Amino acid sequence: MNAHDYAIQANGSFALPDACFKVKALMEDESSCIEDFANVISVDPSMTSRLLQIANSAIYSFPGEVSTISRAITIIGTQAIYNMMLVDVAASAFKHFSNQAIDLKRFWRMSVFCGLATKNLSIKAGIRDIERLFVAGLLQNFGELIVAKVSPELAKTCENYDAEHLPWMVQQQTLGFTYTEISAELLKIWQIPEKIILPIRHYNEAQDIQINKDVKVLYLATRLALVDAHPDRFSYDDTIDESLCQSLGISTDDLNLAADFASQEAEHILSIMDAKHFTR
Structure with missing residues (x-):
């Protein structure tokens, strides 16, 4: 099986809800209005509740309470609403997932941590549309969940990484x-915007793709997430290319602040998504 084969198999288990496709269609329709988006989202009480929780969380840090979907759309825009729906899909995947092949608590914390660290570093690097990069950080390792479901024995083998054999090398x-x-293949099937897919597909080649800030930032965030998950096995010196930090104007202090922010907020975001329930 290749990467696309895994994505095809996973699409049935981790499918996007119809609302995502409807919102995407509205985004492409210049005649659509805020009420059109609110009408699509509000028919799902669970999604409405979770979107409002996320909109009021530290991810977006709004100065006042966001109490309606229409207000959330007005404040953060339709792209951010669509991105949050993708976050909801990622969280919902755990409702139907039961597998001992990987450490689910570690997987989900790393995913959320990576999303938060990506957002923080994006601000430092002067990148706009940080919500998009939060989603890229959150979903970049979704393939691990897919392999654990389809090929659990291979997923167990891929868990055997260390400082000399980094995770992506073992994979x-x-x-x-x-x-x-x-x-990346699954997100392509889901018709996710290429701006989200591109850094996911290429961040392990960040040293060779010097022109793209998104790729570099996601590279750094994934390394911070790895150190956070396994501080006994990894350090910044083992995993982070200092030249990439310099090219983005990111200092060691910036990395530490991003890691601290992600660590502090990860548990809060996990509780919003009910991830603690899914990973016990």
Whole structure:
């Protein structure tokens, strides 16, 4: 099986709800209005509740309470609403997932941490549309969940990484490709915007793609997430290319602040998404 084969199999288990496709269609329709978006989202009480929780969370840090979908759309725009729906899909995947092949608590914390760190570093690097990059950070390793479901024994093998054999190296050796390649293929099937997919597909090649800030920022965030998950096994010196930090104008202090922010907020975001319930 190649990365696309895994994505095809996963699409049935981790499918986007119809509302996502309807919102995407409205985004492409210049005649659509805020009420059109609110009408699509509000028919799902669970999604409405969760979107409002996320809109009022530290991810967006609004100065006042966001109490309606219409207000959330007005404040953060339709792209951010669509991105938050993708976040909801990622969280909902755990409702139907039961597997001992990987450490689910570690997987989900790393995903949320990576999303938060990506957002923080994007601000430092002067990148706009940080909500899009939060989603890229959150979903970049979704392929791990897919392999754990489809090929649990291979997923267990891929868990055997250390400072000399980094996770993506073990994945490449075991599968012939990385988890992020599966993630990119699935998001392509979901018709996710290419701006989200591109950094996911290429961040492990960040040293060779010097022109794209998104790729570099996601690279740094994934390394911070790895150190956070395994502080006994990894350090910044093992995993982070200092030249990439310099090219973005990001200092060691900035990395530490991003990691502190992500660590502090991860548990809060996990509780919003009910991830603690899913990973116990």
